[in-house]
Amino acid sequence: MSTSERPAARRQASHPDQRGRKHRRAADAAHEPPAPPSAEPLVLLSRAGVRRLGEGHPWLFPDLIAQGSLVDGALVRLEGPAGRLRGMAVHSVGSRIPLRVVSRQVEGEFAADWWVQRVDQAIARREQDLAPGEQACRWVHSEADGLPGLVVDRYGDVAVLQAGCRWADGIAPALARHLVARHGLRGVLARHDGPFRRLEGLREEVKLLAGDVPESVPWLHGGLQRHIDPWHGQKTGGYLDQRENQLWAPGVLPRGRVLDAFCHDGGFGLHLAAAGSLVEALDSSQPALERVAAHAAANGLSARLVPRQVNVFENLRARVAAGDQFDAIVLDPPALSKRREDLRAALRAYKELNLRALRLLRHGGRLLTCSCSFHVGREDFLDVLRAAAADAQVPAVLRELRGAAACHPRLLTFPESDYLKVLLVEVPPAGGAPPSSSSL
Numbered sequence: 001m002s003t004s005e006r007p008a009a010r011r012q013a014s015h016p017d018q019r020g021r022k023h024r025r026a027a028d029a030a031h032e033p034p035a036p037p038s039a040e041p042l043v044l045l046s047r048a049g050v051r052r053l054g055e056g057h058p059w060l061f062p063d064l065i066a067q068g069s070l071v072d073g074a075l076v077r078l079e080g081p082a083g084r085l086r087g088m089a090v091h092s093v094g095s096r097i098p099l100r101v102v103s104r105q106v107e108g109e110f111a112a113d114w115w116v117q118r119v120d121q122a123i124a125r126r127e128q129d130l131a132p133g134e135q136a137c138r139w140v141h142s143e144a145d146g147l148p149g150l151v152v153d154r155y156g157d158v159a160v161l162q163a164g165c166r167w168a169d170g171i172a173p174a175l176a177r178h179l180v181a182r183h184g185l186r187g188v189l190a191r192h193d194g195p196f197r198r199l200e201g202l203r204e205e206v207k208l209l210a211g212d213v214p215e216s217v218p219w220l221h222g223g224l225q226r227h228i229d230p231w232h233g234q235k236t237g238g239y240l241d242q243r244e245n246q247l248w249a250p251g252v253l254p255r256g257r258v259l260d261a262f263c264h265d266g267g268f269g270l271h272l273a274a275a276g277s278l279v280e281a282l283d284s285s286q287p288a289l290e291r292v293a294a295h296a297a298a299n300g301l302s303a304r305l306v307p308r309q310v311n312v313f314e315n316l317r318a319r320v321a322a323g324d325q326f327d328a329i330v331l332d333p334p335a336l337s338k339r340r341e342d343l344r345a346a347l348r349a350y351k352e353l354n355l356r357a358l359r360l361l362r363h364g365g366r367l368l369t370c371s372c373s374f375h376v377g378r379e380d381f382l383d384v385l386r387a388a389a390a391d392a393q394v395p396a397v398l399r400e401l402r403g404a405a406a407c408h409p410r411l412l413t414f415p416e417s418d419y420l421k422v423l424l425v426e427v428p429p430a431g432g433a434p435p436s437s438s439s440l
Ligand SMILES: C[S@@+](CC[C@H](N)C(=O)[O-])C[C@H]1O[C@@H](n2cnc3c(N)ncnc32)[C@H](O)[C@@H]1O
Pocket: 234, 238, 239, 242, 246, 262, 263, 264, 265, 266, 267, 268, 282, 283, 284, 285, 288, 310, 311, 312, 313, 332, 333, 334, 335, 372
C-alpha cells in the first residue's frame, strides 16, 4: 500500500457514512469486540455481503455495501453489521465490482507489501509446475492468485501485464520494477488496450513500464520456434491458456487433413503440421495469419501449414455445402457470449459452428472444440455438442474434457477463473461400434 493512501483514509474518517457506522457499532458493542483501530478506510457490509464473503467469492457488488469510506484504488477493511473485522478488499470507484476481496483473514496486520509476496509466490508456483525448458506461461492469474484484476504473462525475458481494476492499475509501475529487479526480466509492457479497461473507467493505452520490450520475442514451444508480438498481438501477444492443449492435440487427433479454425498465430496448427498433418489455418485477422506463415517458415512447415483469411462461420458452411471432409478439426472461437444477456444467441452460434464441424468430419475423425465464454458453463457447452451431434445424426463420443493450462489456476470459489472448456469429440468409424467413452 502506498503511504499516500493513508491521509486519504484519515480524511474519510469524518464522512457521514462513517458516523453512521460508528453509531451502529456502538449499539452492537455488547455482542462483538470492536475491530482494532487501523489506518485503512473502512467498509461496512450488509448481512448479504457478509454471507457472500463467507462463500469465498472475491467480488462484492454495490448492493452488498451498507455504508463505507471508500477510497479509489485503496486497500479497505471490511466489517459486518456487528462491527467485526471480516477481511480486506481493494476498491474501485464507479465499478460494477467496487470491492475485490484480497483476504478473509481477521487476525494480525496486513503487511504493506502484501502484493509483492503474492506475486513472488505465484511465480514460484509456476516454476514448480512448468515443463523443463518452458519459456512462456501466465505468472499471475488475477483473483485466482489473490491479486485482483491483475494478469501477468511471461514470454522469455519479458512480461506483459494487464490491470483490470483501479488498484492493479495503481501498483503496475512498482510491479514492473519489481519483476525486472527480482525476476531478472529485460522489460515489462502494459497492454492496457482492451475493453476490460473501459468498463472500469481506466485509460486504454499500451505503455512500456520498465526496461525494454522488443516487437518480436522468441518462444521455443514444445521444440517449435514461435514469436510473440507483445505490442500488437491479441491479448498479451498470445493465448497462453491453450499452450498445453496445443502440445496435447497431436497425440489425440488423427493425422491427415486438418482444419485449425480460429487459429490466431497457429499454435494448434503448427504442432499438428509438425506431427505430419496437412493443416489449413483459418482466421479473420491478417496480422495473426502473417504470424502463422512466419511460424510455418521458421519450422520448415510451409508446405503443411497453409494460412487462409476467412470468416470461419461462412467458410465452414461453404465447405459443408461442397461436401468437404477432414480427419480432424480444431474449433477455438473468440468468446461468443461476453455478457449474460448474449447467452442464448451465443449458444445458438456455438451449436451452428459445431454442427458444421461435425458434418465436415469423416468417420473416425475427431473434433477438438473450445469455448472461452465464462457465461457458457461446462454443462451448457456439453448440451451444445449434444444438440449438434443429434442434428448431424452422428453417434459422437466424448473422449476428453479439459480446461486451461495449469498456469491459469481455477479458484473453486471463483467460477470466473474456470472459463475455458475444451472437449475432444469423436465421430466413430463407419460401421464400427462407438469406442468405450462416455457418449454425448
Ligand atoms: C480464441 S482466439 C484463437 C486462439 C488460438 N486457437 C490459439 O490457440 O492461439 C480466437 C481467434 O478467432 C479469430 N476470429 C474472430 N472472429 C472470427 C471469424 N468470424 N472468423 C475467423 N476468425 C475469427 C480472432 O482473430 C482470434 O485469432
